[in-house]
Amino acid sequence: MHFRGEGGMAQELTTLASLLTREEVLSAYRLMLTSRRVDDKEIQLKQHNLVFFQISGAGHEAVQVAAGLHLSPRKDWFFPYYRDRALMLTLGMTPYQMFLGSIGAESGPDSKGRQMPSHWGMRALHVASSSSPTGTQCLQAVGFAEAGRYFLALEQGIRCAEVAEDEVVYVSLGDGTTSEGEFWESLNTACNKKLPLLYLIQDNGYAISVTVDVQTAGGSISKLVRSFPNLGVYEVDGCDFLASYATLAEAVARVRSGEGPVLVHAHVVRPYSHSLSDDERLYRPEWEREQEAQKDPLRRTAKLLQEAYGVSAEELSQLEEEVNREVNAAAEAALAEKQPPPESWPLWIYSPEVDPTSEAFATEPKFEDYAPKTMVDLLNACLRDEMARNERIVVFGEDVADASRDEVLSEVKGKGGVFKVTYGLQRLYGSRRVFNTPLAEANIIGRAIGMAMRGLKPVAEIQFFDYIWPAYMQLRNELATMRWRSGGDWSAPVVVRVPIGGYLKGGGPYHSQSGEVLFTHIPGLRVVMPSNALDANGLLRTALRCDDPVIFLEHKHLYRQTHNKAPYPGPDFMIPFGKAAAVREGEDLTIITYGATVVRSLAAAKLLAEEGVEVEILDLRSLAPYDWEAIARSVKKTNRALVVHEDCLSFGYGAEIAARIADELFAYLDAPVRRVAAKDSFVPYAPELEDVVLPQVEDVYRAAKDLLAF
Template identity: 40%
Template sequence: MTDWRKIAYNALVSRALDDVEEETNRNRNSVPREHLVLYQFSARGHDVAQSILGSFINGPHDAAGAYYRSRPLLLAVGLSIEDALASPLGRTGGFSDGRDIGVVCNLPGVSAPTVLPMSGDVGSQYTPAAGWAQSIIYHRDTLKDATHKGAMAVALGGDASVATSGFWSALTMATTLKLPMLFYIEDNGLGISVKGDMQTPGSDIAKNLASFGNLFLRNGDGTNPAESEKLLGEVVKHVRSGAGPALIRLTVPRLSSHSGPDNQKGYRTDAEIAADAARDPLPKLRAHLVPGIISEKDWKALEGEVARDVGVALQGARARPAPTAEKIKRFVYAESPEAGDTTAMGGLSAKEIAALGGTETATEEGEMLRFADAVRRALRTELERNPKVVVFGEDVGVKGGVHLVTEGLQKKFGRERVFDTSLSEEGIIGRAVGMAIGGLMPVTEIQFRKYADPATEQLNNCGTMRWRTANRFAAPIVVRMPGGFGKDVGDPWHSLSAEVIFAHAIGWQVAMPSNSADAVGLLRAAMRSSNPSIFFEHRSLLMTSDGSARYPGDDFIVPFGKAKTLREGNEITVVTWGAMVHRCVPAAEQFGDKVELIDLRTIAPWDRNAVLESVMKTGRVLIVHEDTLTAGFGAEIAATIARETFWSLDAPVDRLAVEDVPMPYHENLLSAVLPNVTTIVERIDALLSV
């Protein structure tokens, strides 16, 4: 039974919040700045249909991927009015503790629907919602948790968002995998100023998708409460039945400007604005309900209730203290429970991680394994002992990956746990984010480093999630990523290194193992971490036996941020990582006990202490890496060394890296740009003679 009173209350609250904010902002010259909402996005016109949608999102495992105009939906699924007002004011508590703009919301659901952490990027809400939908199926069918039966994910988006790659990526996933996912398109005919016919031909995405396979479609008037309720009932029933995804397009008016600073000048005529005003769904809702469903008197009472509740909440919101700076660095990464970390929603629980155990001591006499075999073995043992691990990427399933690292794993663990994906890196990472928030441990494969580029938005948003939500959400995923030069071959696409991008991306851990044993330990550490991790698999190590080492055991862990000193020396420190280790070792050997060689193993975090202590002892340092020189990670290390060990230095801090050109194809060109034993020796020699 539809609770129309609740729907009306919700729509009236949303309207009242927009009124309060807009009124305050209009008087900006006489109102103190701390009462202004700097990012005001009105939901006016979208509010009634969203409130009806909200009445259908009620399961404990339902989730919504939403956007900046979704406040009515949030209110409907449990956001308090005070939080709704306090967050846009930047006050403490709420979605982000004053860290993020108030229209970028989130809502962790404890036995209640979840609103996944939103982002400022239009279209980025779709693929995480698809990931949540896939995690529902995993919980239900693979982990045999019957409470997930009938659960669904909904993604809300405007008409312009249907032009984004995120929309199409999620649509492909949902329809090919028949996910329990609803696409809710609220079509107001405008992006900011651009009309809908620029986003999809004829301005009607539902019509254009009529022949799309596995997609149940409905298209209607979002200002008509009865029609909206009927159509929403149909799509929700379809999705909850397990029959696959649905898309509903509801037309709604945009009754305000796009956002506070926009005055609509030049792109919207007065007649168009008036025509939209005449479609206001709120009077239509009243007409639909009064007097048949709600009496005149009751409607009045409802308005009184809303005015009272919003008034009280506004007082509460304005009375909340502004955030103070002392906590600003917290929650970039997970904190230990001892530091007062209340576990965010997403990833494995502290108890689950503790139960998995782990040791930093390698077993003795393990068999020699090549790099790819070691990674496969680590994946296999973790898949065996942790039912929440899922491994996926392009060609990862049947083929076992183009580098054959996952060969045989699908056969052993089944298609639910090790699977191929559609060709969309944004889809792979966004889906992993949704799955991690849903409690799983996704281990993704990006086929080659360069092909992580399309996923940049999802990677960045994943990294900042814990901080942005003030520790309410986190998505600890693992991204395996082969890259770097191959055996006697390179090129600008398959041989990119560019690891510095991920060290610069906030919130990520970055592993750059140089050998099989470290690979096993670091991958295992990543799969038990509460932070997202990039795991770099160097192509030359995958293609040769350069990185072969003894298998260190099924419980072996290498903590992030712990370098390994491969060779002790007194006159110069050489710092390197990844495949360059194998060129620095023979170079260092030529200098007896003069060279101290450090394999960093991880660049985020990196072992500052190990490097600084060594340089203070030797007084000279050479950093060798494969990534290009300008703003490569060596620059960060060099700056730190210069700052911290200035008075201990006997020579300039030096770097040897690929000069700033893309990786070339022909062997002659490749060997000309890569540091090699000869060039490393020359550079060490030169520094020793300073």
């Protein structure tokens, strides 16, 4: 580990000063000063209620400018965090553009009024869209770097134009964020794969009010990570511009040489509160704040310019006046800009170019072999076909490969997923396209987001729905929001395959969960849940060809059932999202259902038919969006509605359908809207208890009889 900075010898200062000319250091100081003055101006505007949030990069300017001077917005890529104002200025963002973000202007380059200020994102500068959750960007940076390596390996004719062989993927964070698991998961993968990542840890000693000794074991993140293989570790006084410049030169050179990732631990200060929503005087003593003020990078760089480069106090004063004028003019110009028009609110929630609900995704099956195949078979066939069609598709997750090591493939049958959905794909397409991941769900989804941002089409598998929750932050706050929060500049059309559901006789509470409503509630996600093999094949192909993120729920109980088999429909069969299937026609009652309760509803309908009652059954197939037109048409015909699903009754998916029917179709109803669902319980291991908790044929039958009695 290397350390440069405070306390260094005069000889080192002389050596470092020789690295840069007077003009270069003056230019760097101007960037630092501009960054601080933009912070100051935003604070002033916030006090006059002209901007609505402010978080500063004060105290971090020197190391950020040093990093920016060694990196290129033309070939390197950036996953910054909210304090990286000076870095953004160094890359080419202007104060005017920053103020557009501050006021939430429609013309703001980072998000068009959708993101808070300092949540950087500019595709033109290779800056990925940032979000507020800390540490999530680390895994996305890893996936982005992996995708760059993937594209380099492809043939010249289909290479991505924006990949450089010696590129660096920069990711920055505060020391507090290094407590997040996603940081450690990213470091594990980056080191294991020797990815070209530059981690810049900007340690100002505080995570809001939590001190570094509470935050980090031993008080030093660089000491903690020294044992990671293939990781270069540097420590520097980040308030010392020359030391930071020299350290970043070595660090960036190491990454560009292909030696693997580098972590630079920069000690900086925080002269302002965490944000304007915080008051550091509540928890920091005055003597500590005064002591830190002596380390301020602006003060130290001004002193350096005077003592080592002969810049006069008058020159520095003149420079400050120029910067103040430029910043004030930029703020005034930005304040004249308009905020987004109210009608623009839905823009970029979903892809404006590709509509997976359209007729373009409605194709007829072309059966050549009429041998019936299971849902597992036809899911596998769809992946096989689409991977042949699109070289950008990569498949990964826990145990999805036939084997983690290529050299044993000739000796083993192969795994291919715990349910065999991905069996044989690695043998067909190689380990670059089908591979195993660590047992870490956030790692899987975070990397998938980064890959998709770069242009790959990741198909990420979460082995069981029950274990998806470590990835929920990435799914809810990152994947779903990416296109919207960046004003359409970035997108992440990931397909997340997830086995779900119960009726397993022994699955218990941790292999039988449903919970699809927790994803259908999230704007930006498409959520699909087929009930049979043919639909699974067509809907998965739509997911793979659409441009939005898709949560593709595969019911485990239905994987190998005989009742839902179908012949192979050919390599171009698709089913549009948001189109329900009428699996049974009827006049007396409408059942709206999906997943494993479709076959149970059909069984109940058969019993009712013996009594002279004809039930119409709609299989939604797609849960977000869902086919309201089909529901309305059917309920208007039958005048009765029963919603059936496997998840818990209270606050469940059926509540939305039932409420909308009652709201919009009340005049057509001859009976209340009824729901049949699981009891508000976890799914037990004992089969008899499981049968009681999950909805059965008899439950559907009785509910239908009650409705028919009105």
